[in-house]
Amino acid sequence: MNYIIIPVTNFSQNCYIIWCKKTLHTAIIDPGGEYKKIINVLAKNKNLHIKKILITHGHLDHIGAAYILSKIYKVPILGPHKKDIFWIKNIKLQKEIFQLPECIFKNNIWLEHNQIIFVGNFFLKIYHSPGHTPGHIIFFNKLNNILFSGDIIFKGSIGRTDLPKSNYNDLLNSIKNNILSLSSNNITILPGHGKITNIYQEILSNPFLKFYKNKI
Numbered sequence: 001m002n003y004i005i006i007p008v009t010n011f012s013q014n015c016y017i018i019w020c021k022k023t024l025h026t027a028i029i030d031p032g033g034e035y036k037k038i039i040n041v042l043a044k045n046k047n048l049h050i051k052k053i054l055i056t057h058g059h060l061d062h063i064g065a066a067y068i069l070s071k072i073y074k075v076p077i078l079g080p081h082k083k084d085i086f087w088i089k090n091i092k093l094q095k096e097i098f099q100l101p102e103c104i105f106k107n108n109i110w111l112e113h114n115q116i117i118f119v120g121n122f123f124l125k126i127y128h129s130p131g132h133t134p135g136h137i138i139f140f141n142k143l144n145n146i147l148f149s150g151d152i153i154f155k156g157s158i159g160r161t162d163l164p165k166s167n168y169n170d171l172l173n174s175i176k177n178n179i180l181s182l183s184s185n186n187i188t189i190l191p192g193h194g195k196i197t198n199i200y201q202e203i204l205s206n207p208f209l210k211f212y213k214n215k216i
């Protein structure tokens with residue numbers, strides 16, 4: 001699996017272009033805005049076959065350009081989990097909260113815990129990870145030990161839980177059950193904002209994971 005990161009919106013949200021090296025089948029993860037910037041990057045990589053758009057959660061900084069790109073490339077939008085319907089239905093509220101341009105968002109498929117999504121020859125496993133939003137999902141590629149964590153965990157931090165429908169305990173449980181439980185610590189985390197990190201590093205230095213560090 002190869003990937004490119006495109007930071008979009010005032011929140012520097014990491015939109016990821018990921019593809020299978022063999023088939024060049026490609027997915028766009030969380031195109032949160034600035035669709036022209038994303039199109040420009042894809043235009044420079046003309047060999048890629050865009051097949052789908054994947055969404056971690058319903059916040060505007062992660063979905064803002066999804067619908068327009070799905071129309072341009074004629075590809076479906078998959079995700080998030082249906083429990084994020086509150087955020088999808090309240091785009092106007094999101095515009096107020098995040099101060100971002102309004103958008104249309106209609107997905108084709110909600111995703112479920114343990115579901116498998118293929119991109120060419122590799123696949124991503126879905127983990128429903130509530131806390132930051134009720135329907136947040138993360139994508140794990142076991143073959144390459146890469147986790148797309150959305151707004152669940154960041155380098156040195158965790159997702160916000162001060163927003164409507166967020167829940168701090170749920171978020172910590174999601175991190176514990178779906179991230180720290182992954183078999184290897186040697187897993188690269190590609191987060192929704194900020195720098196790349198890995199699970200081992202976060203267990204050592206992320207202040208929000210002290211509860212876990214003390215146990216090992």
Ligand SMILES: [Zn+2]
Nearest residue numbers: 057059132151
């Ligand atoms: Zn978010």
Ligand SMILES: [Zn+2]
Nearest residue numbers: 013061151192
């Ligand atoms: Zn975000």
